[in-house]
Amino acid sequence: DTGVSQDPRHKITKRGQNVTFRCDPISEHNRLYWYRQTLGQGPEFLTYFQNEAQLEKSRLLSDRFSAERPKGSFSTLEIQRTEQGDSAMYLCASSLEGARNQPQHFGDGTRLSIL
Amino acid sequence: AQSVTQLGSHVSVSEGALVLLRCNYSSSVPPYLFWYVQYPNQGLQLLLKYTTGATLVKGINGFEAEFKKSETSFHLTKPSAHMSDAAEYFCAVTYSGAGSYQLTFGKGTKLSVIP
Numbered sequence A: 001d002t003g004v005s006q007d008p009r010h011k012i013t014k015r016g017q018n019v020t021f022r023c024d025p026i027s028e029h030n031r032l033y034w035y036r037q038t039l040g041q042g043p044e045f046l047t048y049f050q051n052e053a054q055l056e057k058s059r060l061l062s063d064r065f066s067a068e069r070p071k072g073s074f075s076t077l078e079i080q081r082t083e084q085g086d087s088a089m090y091l092c093a094s095s096l097e098g099a100r101n102q103p104q105h106f107g108d109g110t111r112l113s114i115l
Numbered sequence B: 001a002q003s004v005t006q007l008g009s010h011v012s013v014s015e016g017a018l019v020l021l022r023c024n025y026s027s028s029v030p031p032y033l034f035w036y037v038q039y040p041n042q043g044l045q046l047l048l049k050y051t052t053g054a055t056l057v058k059g060i061n062g063f064e065a066e067f068k069k070s071e072t073s074f075h076l077t078k079p080s081a082h083m084s085d086a087a088e089y090f091c092a093v094t095y096s097g098a099g100s101y102q103l104t105f106g107k108g109t110k111l112s113v114i115p
Helices: none
Strands: A006-009 A010-013 A019-024 A031-037 A044-050 A055-058 A065-068 A076-078 A088-095 A110-114 B003-005 B012-014 B020-021 B023-028 B031-038 B044-049 B056-058 B064-068 B073-078 B087-095 B109-114
Touching: A006 A088, A010 A019, A019 A088, A019 A110, A031 A076, A044 A065, A076 A088, B012 B020, B020 B109, B023 B073, B031 B064, B031 B073, B044 B056, B044 B064, B044 B073, B064 B087, B073 B087
Parallel strands: A010 A110, B012 B109
Antiparallel strands: A006 A019, A019 A076, A031 A044, A031 A088, A044 A055, A065 A076, A088 A110, B003 B023, B020 B073, B031 B044, B031 B087, B056 B064, B064 B073, B087 B109
């Protein structure tokens, strides 16, 4: 069990640029989640995949955000035309298939800073 | 809709003292409840979970929590605080019924341990 891996750990970019983050879940987990965490807040749900299918999207996920999980393994989260308000920690989690009591295991996150 | 309230954004205890972090939830169906810990610049680590069965749940690092349906609470305790317990703690809830797989988090409680 190598844990959930996220890359990069930190990203600094100028407003208006596009950024892409990668998440590698625990290998036997077929569910993958993205959350966003701003300073002083708990994580907020963005989207969720089961295998390659994106089954749920939060209203927080504006048109500038897109997430993929093309082969049901790793996932990418892209933000286009970044804005100051996108500055946050982006967390990825994964879990086993089954009931909702399966715990979600989190990566160390990607911290995005918009200049 | 489900929600979580964590009373006290910041709690300070002396080393060796009792730790009590409060969490109240709102859910129209039986909940699944989780406590996570987050150290600076890291992701979330699962401490413990309540699904069904025994209402007193034991987790890692000496923490435990008790599910009280009548009080809609899931408070986290540890008999004796260690310096290494200083971190931020998040309570989270999800539904047991049909619907979303997302976790809803509280705003977190930052625990400081005074030598």
